[in-house]
Amino acid sequence: MQRTRAQQLDAIFAALADPTRRAIVARLASGEASVMELAKPFAMSQPAISKHLKVLERAGLISRGQDRQRRPRRLEAKRLAEATRWLERYRRIWEANFQRLDALLEELKAQERPVRRAKGGERS
Amino acid sequence: MNEAGTAKASATQGGATVKNANPFKVTTPTGKEIRMTRVFDAPRHLVVDAFSKPDLLKKWLLGPPGWEMVVCNVATKPGERYRYEWRNTETGYQFGTGGVAREISPGRIVHTEVMDGQAGESLVTTDFVEEGGKTTVTMTLLFESREIRDMALKSGMEHGVAASYNRLEELLVSQQV
Numbered sequence: 001m002q003r004t005r006a007q008q009l010d011a012i013f014a015a016l017a018d019p020t021r022r023a024i025v026a027r028l029a030s031g032e033a034s035v036m037e038l039a040k041p042f043a044m045s046q047p048a049i050s051k052h053l054k055v056l057e058r059a060g061l062i063s064r065g066q067d068r069q070r071r072p073r074r075l076e077a078k079r080l081a082e083a084t085r086w087l088e089r090y091r092r093i094w095e096a097n098f099q100r101l102d103a104l105l106e107e108l109k110a111q112e113r114p115v116r117r118a119k120g121g122e123r124s
Numbered sequence: 125m126n127e128a129g130t131a132k133a134s135a136t137q138g139g140a141t142v143k144n145a146n147p148f149k150v151t152t153p154t155g156k157e158i159r160m161t162r163v164f165d166a167p168r169h170l171v172v173d174a175f176s177k178p179d180l181l182k183k184w185l186l187g188p189p190g191w192e193m194v195v196c197n198v199a200t201k202p203g204e205r206y207r208y209e210w211r212n213t214e215t216g217y218q219f220g221t222g223g224v225a226r227e228i229s230p231g232r233i234v235h236t237e238v239m240d241g242q243a244g245e246s247l248v249t250t251d252f253v254e255e256g257g258k259t260t261v262t263m264t265l266l267f268e269s270r271e272i273r274d275m276a277l278k279s280g281m282e283h284g285v286a287a288s289y290n291r292l293e294e295l296l297v298s299q300q301v
Contacts, residue, residue: 014270086277094150097186098146098164101164106165
C-alpha cells in the first residue's frame with residue numbers, strides 16, 4: 001500500500017494516541033520482547049495486546065525480529081523519532097514559556113505576601 | 125471532588141522520579157488534538173492573571189529565544205477579538221495569531237485561534253484547576269482536521285534551534301497518561 005508521508009505520520013500519531021500502545025513503545029525502547037513478555041505487565045489478554053501490536057506495526061513503529069519461534073517485536077526508532085521530534089520541539093517551546101511563567105508567578109506571589117505579613121507582623 | 129483526584133494522579137504519574145521540574149505533558153489524545161498539562165506553584169487567580177493580562181503575558185508567552193511580544197490585545201469577554209504578535213529581535217521577522225473569545229470564566233478560557241500564514245482555525249480550551257495552592261493548567265487545542273493539527277505541530281520546527289533526538293525516552297515518559 002502506497003501512502004504519502006503525511007498519511008504515514010497520521011498513522012504514527014494515531015497509533016501513539018493510545019496509552020497502552022505508548023507503554024508498549026516505551027517497553028520496546030529498552031529492547032525487543034515477545035508478545036507474551038509484552039502482555040505480562042498489562043492486565044490484558046494476548047489477543048488484545050496483539051491488536052495493539054498490529055496498529056503499531058501498520059504505523060511502521062515496530063517490526064518483527066529474526067527468531068521465528070518467539071517472534072519478538074522491536075522498535076523502529078527512526079520512525080518514531082520522525083513523529084516525536086515534532087512533539088518534542090513543540091514541547092520545548094512551551095516548556096520555555098512555562099519556565100518563564102514559573103518565574104513570573106514567583107514574583108507575583110512575592111508581591112502578594114507583604115500585604116499578608118503587614119497584618120500579622122513579620123517578626124516574632 | 126473528581127478534578128482534584130485527576131490532578132493528583134497526573135502529578136504522581138510518570139513512573140520514574142522526576143525531580144525539580146513540575147510535571148509537563150504534551151499528548152495527542154485524538155487525531156485532531158494537542159493537549160498540554162502543566163502544574164504551577166501558585167494559586168489559580170495568579171495563574172489566570174498571567175494568562176489574561178497583557179503586561180504579564182508579554183513576560184512569558186514568547187516561544188523560542190530571540191522573540192519578543194510586540195502586540196498583545198486581549199479579549200475581556202466572549203465575542204471579543206484578541207490579537208498577539210511577536211517579532212524576532214535579530215531578523216525583524218514578525219508574525220501573529222488571533223481569534224475570538226468564546227468563554228472567559230475563573231476556571232476556563234476558550235478562544236478560537238488562526239495563525240498568520242496557516243490554514244484552518246483551532247479551538248483552544250484552557251482549564252485552571254487549583255489544589256493545595258498549586259494550579260494545574262490543561263490546554264487543549266482542537267483542530268479542524270488531522271492534517272491541520274500536524275501542520276501546527278510542524279510549524280514549531282520552523283522557528284529556532286534544531287531538534288535533538290536523544291530525549292526520546294523522556295518524551296515517552298511524559299506522554300504516558
